[in-house]
Amino acid sequence: KAGVTQTPRYLIKTRGQQVTLSCSPISGHRSVSWYQQTPGQGLQFLFEYFSETQRNKGNFPGRFSGRQFSNSRSEMNVSTLELGDSALYLCASSHGTGGEETQYFGPGTRLLVL
Protein backbone atom coordinates (compact mmCIF):
# COMPACT_ATOMS: atom_id res chain seq x y z
CA LYS A 1 0.00 0.00 0.00
CA ALA A 2 1.23 3.48 -0.76
CA GLY A 3 1.85 5.64 2.27
CA VAL A 4 0.49 9.05 3.14
CA THR A 5 1.60 11.70 0.69
CA GLN A 6 1.70 15.47 1.06
CA THR A 7 2.20 18.23 -1.45
CA PRO A 8 4.00 20.47 -1.80
CA ARG A 9 6.99 19.45 0.28
CA TYR A 10 8.34 22.97 0.65
CA LEU A 11 6.77 26.40 0.48
CA ILE A 12 8.02 29.93 0.94
CA LYS A 13 5.43 32.64 1.44
CA THR A 14 5.36 36.19 2.70
CA ARG A 15 3.34 37.61 5.54
CA GLY A 16 -0.29 38.25 4.67
CA GLN A 17 -0.46 35.65 1.95
CA GLN A 18 -2.48 32.46 2.15
CA VAL A 19 -1.42 28.88 1.53
CA THR A 20 -3.11 25.57 0.78
CA LEU A 21 -1.53 22.24 1.66
CA SER A 22 -2.70 18.86 0.42
CA CYS A 23 -2.72 15.40 1.99
CA SER A 24 -3.60 12.06 0.41
CA PRO A 25 -4.24 9.32 2.98
CA ILE A 26 -3.48 5.64 2.77
CA SER A 27 -6.02 3.87 0.59
CA GLY A 28 -9.02 2.85 2.68
CA HIS A 29 -8.32 5.35 5.46
CA ARG A 30 -11.13 7.81 5.99
CA SER A 31 -9.68 9.96 8.76
CA VAL A 32 -7.09 12.67 8.22
CA SER A 33 -5.57 14.59 11.12
CA TRP A 34 -3.34 17.62 10.74
CA TYR A 35 -0.53 18.65 13.07
CA GLN A 36 1.82 21.61 13.28
CA GLN A 37 5.40 20.86 14.33
CA THR A 38 7.70 23.61 15.56
CA PRO A 39 10.88 23.50 17.67
CA GLY A 40 9.24 25.52 20.41
CA GLN A 41 5.77 24.00 20.62
CA GLY A 42 6.41 20.48 19.39
CA LEU A 43 3.62 18.55 17.68
CA GLN A 44 0.26 20.24 18.06
CA PHE A 45 -3.08 18.96 16.80
CA LEU A 46 -4.86 21.23 14.33
CA PHE A 47 -7.99 19.32 13.29
CA GLU A 48 -9.35 16.02 12.09
CA TYR A 49 -11.63 15.19 9.19
CA PHE A 50 -13.69 12.08 8.60
CA SER A 51 -16.13 11.51 5.76
CA GLU A 52 -15.82 15.14 4.65
CA THR A 53 -16.72 16.44 8.12
CA GLN A 54 -14.53 18.14 10.69
CA ARG A 55 -14.94 16.07 13.83
CA ASN A 56 -12.38 17.66 16.07
CA LYS A 57 -10.42 20.87 16.29
CA GLY A 58 -7.38 22.00 18.24
CA ASN A 59 -6.63 25.40 19.71
CA PHE A 60 -5.64 27.31 16.62
CA PRO A 61 -7.09 30.58 15.30
CA GLY A 62 -9.73 30.63 12.60
CA ARG A 63 -7.06 31.46 10.02
CA PHE A 64 -6.38 27.73 9.99
CA SER A 65 -9.05 25.78 8.17
CA GLY A 66 -9.40 22.57 6.26
CA ARG A 67 -11.65 20.36 4.25
CA GLN A 68 -11.91 16.81 3.07
CA PHE A 69 -13.08 15.48 -0.24
CA SER A 70 -15.16 12.42 -1.03
CA ASN A 71 -11.99 10.44 -1.86
CA SER A 72 -10.68 11.24 1.66
CA ARG A 73 -7.98 13.58 0.39
CA SER A 74 -7.71 16.60 2.63
CA GLU A 75 -6.49 20.14 2.31
CA MET A 76 -5.64 22.68 4.93
CA ASN A 77 -5.56 26.40 4.36
CA VAL A 78 -3.83 29.13 6.31
CA SER A 79 -4.91 32.66 5.54
CA THR A 80 -3.18 35.93 6.39
CA LEU A 81 0.10 34.21 7.12
CA GLU A 82 2.20 35.31 10.09
CA LEU A 83 5.88 34.73 10.74
CA GLY A 84 4.93 32.35 13.54
CA ASP A 85 3.16 30.06 11.08
CA SER A 86 6.55 28.86 9.84
CA ALA A 87 6.51 25.17 10.68
CA LEU A 88 6.40 21.63 9.42
CA TYR A 89 2.78 20.69 8.74
CA LEU A 90 2.13 17.00 9.04
CA CYS A 91 -0.95 15.05 8.19
CA ALA A 92 -1.73 11.57 9.44
CA SER A 93 -4.29 9.07 8.29
CA SER A 94 -6.16 6.29 10.02
CA HIS A 95 -9.32 4.26 9.56
CA GLY A 96 -11.12 6.73 11.78
CA THR A 97 -13.37 4.45 13.77
CA GLY A 98 -11.87 5.22 17.15
CA GLY A 99 -9.36 7.37 18.98
CA GLU A 100 -7.07 4.44 19.68
CA GLU A 101 -6.28 3.76 16.07
CA THR A 102 -2.80 3.96 14.67
CA GLN A 103 -2.05 7.14 12.79
CA TYR A 104 0.41 7.06 9.89
CA PHE A 105 2.18 10.27 9.05
CA GLY A 106 3.00 11.87 5.75
CA PRO A 107 6.41 13.45 5.04
CA GLY A 108 5.12 16.91 5.85
CA THR A 109 5.09 20.28 4.14
CA ARG A 110 7.72 22.69 5.40
CA LEU A 111 6.34 26.21 5.31
CA LEU A 112 8.57 29.24 5.67
CA VAL A 113 6.91 32.62 6.09
CA LEU A 114 9.09 35.66 5.39
Add this chain to the structure above:
Amino acid sequence: GENVEQHPSTLSVQEGDSAVIKCTYSDSASNYFPWYKQELGKRPQLIIDIRSNVGEKKDQRIAVTLNKTAKHFSLHITETQPEDSAVYFCAASKKTSLTTDSWGKLQFGAGTQVVVTP
Protein backbone atom coordinates in the same frame (compact mmCIF):
# COMPACT_ATOMS: atom_id res chain seq x y z
CA GLY B 1 -7.67 18.35 28.28
CA GLU B 2 -4.95 15.77 28.12
CA ASN B 3 -1.38 16.77 28.97
CA VAL B 4 1.61 14.54 28.27
CA GLU B 5 4.99 15.16 29.83
CA GLN B 6 8.12 13.44 28.53
CA HIS B 7 11.54 13.04 30.11
CA PRO B 8 14.40 13.40 29.52
CA SER B 9 14.58 15.95 26.73
CA THR B 10 17.98 14.63 25.65
CA LEU B 11 19.60 11.26 26.23
CA SER B 12 23.13 10.24 25.32
CA VAL B 13 24.02 6.56 25.50
CA GLN B 14 26.94 4.40 24.48
CA GLU B 15 26.30 1.88 21.77
CA GLY B 16 25.13 -1.36 23.31
CA ASP B 17 23.67 0.28 26.43
CA SER B 18 19.96 0.65 27.18
CA ALA B 19 17.86 3.78 26.84
CA VAL B 20 14.70 4.57 28.80
CA ILE B 21 12.26 7.39 28.08
CA LYS B 22 9.38 8.13 30.43
CA CYS B 23 6.04 9.83 29.86
CA THR B 24 3.20 10.76 32.16
CA TYR B 25 -0.35 11.65 31.15
CA SER B 26 -3.11 13.47 32.93
CA ASP B 27 -6.38 12.13 31.51
CA SER B 28 -7.30 8.82 33.07
CA ALA B 29 -9.61 8.14 30.10
CA SER B 30 -6.63 7.89 27.74
CA ASN B 31 -6.31 4.34 26.52
CA TYR B 32 -3.90 4.30 23.60
CA PHE B 33 -0.22 5.16 23.83
CA PRO B 34 1.93 5.11 20.69
CA TRP B 35 5.62 5.91 20.37
CA TYR B 36 7.02 7.57 17.28
CA LYS B 37 10.59 7.89 16.07
CA GLN B 38 11.51 10.88 13.94
CA GLU B 39 14.85 11.03 12.20
CA LEU B 40 16.15 14.37 11.02
CA GLY B 41 14.13 15.63 8.08
CA LYS B 42 11.86 12.59 8.08
CA ARG B 43 8.27 11.87 9.06
CA PRO B 44 7.38 10.45 12.49
CA GLN B 45 7.30 6.65 12.26
CA LEU B 46 5.35 4.47 14.66
CA ILE B 47 7.73 2.09 16.42
CA ILE B 48 5.48 0.53 19.04
CA ASP B 49 2.17 1.17 20.74
CA ILE B 50 0.27 -0.12 23.75
CA ARG B 51 -3.36 -0.15 24.72
CA SER B 52 -4.67 0.28 28.23
CA ASN B 53 -5.67 -3.35 28.64
CA VAL B 54 -2.02 -4.40 28.36
CA GLY B 55 0.80 -3.71 30.84
CA GLU B 56 3.78 -4.44 28.63
CA LYS B 57 4.58 -5.03 25.00
CA LYS B 58 7.83 -5.99 23.35
CA ASP B 59 9.11 -5.97 19.80
CA GLN B 60 12.70 -7.17 19.43
CA ARG B 61 14.90 -4.53 21.12
CA ILE B 62 12.01 -2.21 21.92
CA ALA B 63 9.56 -2.53 24.78
CA VAL B 64 6.88 -0.32 26.28
CA THR B 65 5.41 -0.55 29.76
CA LEU B 66 2.22 1.07 31.01
CA ASN B 67 1.20 1.82 34.58
CA LYS B 68 -2.43 2.96 34.47
CA THR B 69 -2.62 3.62 38.18
CA ALA B 70 0.33 5.99 38.12
CA LYS B 71 -0.58 7.24 34.64
CA HIS B 72 2.82 6.76 33.16
CA PHE B 73 4.35 4.74 30.37
CA SER B 74 7.92 4.15 29.30
CA LEU B 75 9.91 3.18 26.23
CA HIS B 76 12.87 0.86 26.66
CA ILE B 77 15.47 0.33 23.95
CA THR B 78 18.05 -2.36 24.62
CA GLU B 79 21.39 -2.92 22.88
CA THR B 80 21.27 0.53 21.32
CA GLN B 81 22.80 1.07 17.90
CA PRO B 82 23.83 4.29 16.10
CA GLU B 83 20.74 4.01 13.88
CA ASP B 84 18.60 4.41 17.01
CA SER B 85 19.72 8.05 17.13
CA ALA B 86 16.60 10.16 16.55
CA VAL B 87 13.91 12.12 18.35
CA TYR B 88 11.35 9.92 20.08
CA PHE B 89 7.83 11.12 20.87
CA CYS B 90 5.32 9.55 23.17
CA ALA B 91 1.63 10.27 22.67
CA ALA B 92 -1.73 9.53 24.24
CA SER B 93 -5.25 9.37 22.94
CA LYS B 94 -8.62 8.10 24.02
CA LYS B 95 -11.66 6.58 22.45
CA THR B 96 -15.05 7.71 23.55
CA SER B 97 -18.43 7.33 21.98
CA LEU B 98 -19.88 10.06 24.18
CA THR B 99 -18.06 13.08 22.80
CA THR B 100 -16.07 13.85 19.71
CA ASP B 101 -13.27 15.80 21.35
CA SER B 102 -10.97 12.83 21.18
CA TRP B 103 -11.44 11.91 17.55
CA GLY B 104 -8.24 11.76 15.55
CA LYS B 105 -6.24 13.58 18.19
CA LEU B 106 -2.91 12.44 19.52
CA GLN B 107 -1.52 14.48 22.41
CA PHE B 108 2.26 14.39 22.08
CA GLY B 109 5.03 14.73 24.58
CA ALA B 110 7.78 17.27 23.84
CA GLY B 111 10.17 14.65 22.49
CA THR B 112 13.48 13.10 23.53
CA GLN B 113 16.62 13.54 21.44
CA VAL B 114 18.50 10.25 21.68
CA VAL B 115 22.14 10.17 20.65
CA VAL B 116 23.90 6.82 20.46
CA THR B 117 27.66 7.14 20.32
CA PRO B 118 29.79 4.29 18.92
